[in-house]
Amino acid sequence: MKPIIEIQNISKKYRLGMIGNNSLRELLNTCSKNVREKGVLEFLKSLGTDEDPKKILWALKDVSFTVDPGEIVGLIGRNGCGKSTLLKILSRITFPTEGRAVIRGRSSALLEVGTGFHAELSGRENIFLNGAILGMRRREIEKKLDAIVHFSEVEKFIDTPIKHYSSGMYVRLAFSVAAHLDQPVLFVDEVLAVGDAKFQAKCIEKMRSVADSGRTIIFVSHDEKAIRTLCGRCVYLRNGKVVASGATPEMLSLYNAEKPLESAA
Amino acid sequence: MRAYLKKVYASRLNSTTVIDANRKWFKVDWVELWQFRDLIYLFVQKEFIARYRQTLLGPLWNVLQPLIMSGVLTVIFARLGGLSTDGVPHVLFYLSGLATWGYFSTAFVQTSDILVSSAYILRKVYFPRLVMPLSVVFSKAIIFFIQFSVFLALLAYYKFFTGAGEVIHPNFLKIIFLTPVCLGITALLSLGMGLGFAAITVKYRDLHHVMNFFIQLWFYGTPIVYPVTKIPEKYRWVVFLNPLIPAIDQFRSAFLGTPSLDPIYFLSAFAIAVGTVLVGVLLFTRIEREFVDVI
Numbered sequence: 001m002k003p004i005i006e007i008q009n010i011s012k013k014y015r016l017g018m019i020g021n022n023s024l025r026e027l028l029n030t031c032s033k034n035v036r037e038k039g040v041l042e043f044l045k046s047l048g049t050d051e052d053p054k055k056i057l058w059a060l061k062d063v064s065f066t067v068d069p070g071e072i073v074g075l076i077g078r079n080g081c082g083k084s085t086l087l088k089i090l091s092r093i094t095f096p097t098e099g100r101a102v103i104r105g106r107s108s109a110l111l112e113v114g115t116g117f118h119a120e121l122s123g124r125e126n127i128f129l130n131g132a133i134l135g136m137r138r139r140e141i142e143k144k145l146d147a148i149v150h151f152s153e154v155e156k157f158i159d160t161p162i163k164h165y166s167s168g169m170y171v172r173l174a175f176s177v178a179a180h181l182d183q184p185v186l187f188v189d190e191v192l193a194v195g196d197a198k199f200q201a202k203c204i205e206k207m208r209s210v211a212d213s214g215r216t217i218i219f220v221s222h223d224e225k226a227i228r229t230l231c232g233r234c235v236y237l238r239n240g241k242v243v244a245s246g247a248t249p250e251m252l253s254l255y256n257a258e259k260p261l262e263s264a265a
Numbered sequence: 266m267r268a269y270l271k272k273v274y275a276s277r278l279n280s281t282t283v284i285d286a287n288r289k290w291f292k293v294d295w296v297e298l299w300q301f302r303d304l305i306y307l308f309v310q311k312e313f314i315a316r317y318r319q320t321l322l323g324p325l326w327n328v329l330q331p332l333i334m335s336g337v338l339t340v341i342f343a344r345l346g347g348l349s350t351d352g353v354p355h356v357l358f359y360l361s362g363l364a365t366w367g368y369f370s371t372a373f374v375q376t377s378d379i380l381v382s383s384a385y386i387l388r389k390v391y392f393p394r395l396v397m398p399l400s401v402v403f404s405k406a407i408i409f410f411i412q413f414s415v416f417l418a419l420l421a422y423y424k425f426f427t428g429a430g431e432v433i434h435p436n437f438l439k440i441i442f443l444t445p446v447c448l449g450i451t452a453l454l455s456l457g458m459g460l461g462f463a464a465i466t467v468k469y470r471d472l473h474h475v476m477n478f479f480i481q482l483w484f485y486g487t488p489i490v491y492p493v494t495k496i497p498e499k500y501r502w503v504v505f506l507n508p509l510i511p512a513i514d515q516f517r518s519a520f521l522g523t524p525s526l527d528p529i530y531f532l533s534a535f536a537i538a539v540g541t542v543l544v545g546v547l548l549f550t551r552i553e554r555e556f557v558d559v560i
Contacts, residue, residue: 014558092284092391094557100285107282115389120315129311132304133390161318 002104003066004185004216005090010099012060012085012240059085060096060240067218069184072211074231074248075220076255082240083220084189087111090218091187105216107185108135113194114174119163123154123173126162130177144180151206152176153199168195179206186210189220204229224252292550298393308400309407327411331367335359342490351492351523354429360416361517362489365447368409369455369509370480375401376459377476380467380556387557394553395546398463402456409448420520434522439515446531447516450538454508457541464548467556488513493526508534508541 060082067073075083088094090101091109116133117126127148131141141148149158152173154165162170171194194203204226211217211230221227227234227248234251236243244254317323339355342348350358376398380387383397424430466472486507488496493514496504504510504526511526511534518525 088557089284092282093388095554096284096286098286100283103282103284105281109390111389116386118311118315120318121311125311125314129307132301132307133386133392135301135392137300138303138307 001069004069004104005067005218006102007066007090008064008100008102010060010063010086010089010096010101011058012082012089012094013097014057014059016055016057058240060089062099063237063240063242065235065242065245067216069216070214071233072217072219072231074227074234075218075237076227076234076251077237081237083237084111086237087187087189087218087220103185105184106135107187108181108183109187109189110134110178110181111187111189113171113178117162117170117174120161122161123149123158123165126173127177130174134178134181135183136181140182148176148180151179151202168199171195172199175203179203179210184215186215186217188217190222227252293395293546294393298395301392301396304392304396305400305403308397309404312400312404313407324411327408328415331360331363331412332415334363338490348491349495351494351521352432353521353523354423354427354433357416357420357423357433357521358517359489360412360419361520362487362513364409364412364416365451365513365516366484366487366489366509367412368405369451370484371408372402372405372452372455373459373462374476374480375405376456377462377466378473379459380463380552381470381473394549398456398460398549401459402452405455406452416520435520436518436522439519443515443531444519446535447512450508450512450534453538453542457538457543457545460545460549461541464545464552467552467559483507483509492523494524504530505533508537510534
């Protein structure tokens with residue numbers, strides 16, 4: 001069987017400093033500084049190549065791994081290790097500088113819940129908008145509307161503009177839409193449990209059943225307990241590279257062994 | 266057609282997505298865009314609900330605004346300034362220009378800012394980026410049709426119930442064949458300009474500051490408060506630069522029977538509008554792959 005997700009030598013380069021060219025003056029300043037330092041000819045040559053090693057950050061370097069259908073894979077690593085960048089590349093929000101990824105099936109990304117919620121729209125209208133943003137058709141959302149509303153526990157207020165919602169009601173509704181996506185491949189970032197303790201338990205329960213339904217999920221979280229209960233396998237990233245990949249308990253202990261050293265530094 | 270699209274759609278459901286660094290110059294996935302047509306609809310719906318909830322008059326504002334504007338223009342330019350309106354009633358003359366102009370300017374301004382103003386969504390989720398500008402152009406088109414029906418009602422009133430009826434000569438052939446093209450030119454131009462400006466604004470916010478000024482200049486460079494015939498013969502070449510001139514000119518001439526420009530201007534306006542969209546889409550698809558890293 002072919003792997004459902006294939007990640008092949010993905011690298012992502014960010015150019016620091018280049019991003020800040022927001023005004024003409026800054027642009028001219030950098031240019032004139034470069035011309036003074038290097039001379040006109042060298043400067044013109046450098047325009048094509050622009051490789052100043054100090055100004056380059058490789059958020060991901062040569063990351064490769066595969067995921068089989070039905071697997072729940074956790075991405076672990078410290079802040080800034082590239083987990084979120086990888087998830088953003090897989091969900092096509094940003095693009096890799098090198099390498100490629102193949103996803104065999106419809107996918108959706110949950111990098112936050114309630115993306116595109118509009119305060120003036122009612123709960124029901126927001127379900128449709130948010131669902132469509134996440135890649136569902138209107139017909140599909142209609143079929144799931146009752147389930148979504150029921151899960152969110154905001155039945156009574158479903159036709160009220162959500163600006164009148166409490167923050168708890170808001171996140172419950174947002175999570176419910178996300179939890180009812182039916183794409184076979186999901187990329188999930190930290191949006192596992194929201195609301196009060198009781199609703200959080202319900203969220204974990206829902207995620208378990210989503211995980212058991214045979215879907216493929218790549219999951220980023222700092223919550224070790226959640227990783228332990230959901231993911232069979234983990235990929236451990238450090239400084240944009242894959243350190244190791246394997247069964248969850250081993251990966252977590254590897255990760256925990258690294259942590260105190262790094263944070264002391 | 267429907268059956269074909271259904272087949273394509275079904276085959277895409279379980280299709281393979283390849284993500285790589287490949288940068289093609291002109292790459293629009295039309296099938297994918299079609300799959301997201303519901304999202305366009307919902308964005309349009311959102312635009313209307315969000316805009317008119319908690320207003321007393323609701324969409325009626327779209328009717329009042331150009332009417333009030335026409336009144337103001339009548340006082341300033343026709344009465345005080347003594348500018349001719351080609352002999353047709355002032356309100357009809359101004360409204361015919363304002364409806365098209367309003368469509369163009371609102372769609373253009375909103376599209377040009379679309380990547381920055383909706384960055385909070387685009388940073389978190391993927392959908393074909395063209396969905397957002399398209400939904401702007403569609404929602405503004407609805408407003409145009411509301412204003413257009415007001416214009417038609419007033420036109421009927423003046424034609425049949427006032428003495429001015431004799432100077433208004435609607436040309437039905439032109440109405441059927443030319444006005445849809447006028448609307449098309451306006452829509453394409455606002456989309457194309459909006460996409461191009463949106464792409465550039467991502468990197469250089471300067472354009473954002475220029476916008477207000479630019480739109481005002483364009484307003485006076487377009488025959489809304491004055492007839493096309495006022496443009497002196499030796500400056501006629503500016504008509505080639507501004508596709509809105511022939512669009513408004515032909516629209517007006519179709520409904521009111523005012524003298525119109527040579528058809529060559531109309532053809533060139535259409536060609537420019539199509540060209541603008543091609544360039545706009547090109548710039549936009551270039552930037553949409555990297556703008557999340559820049560914004």
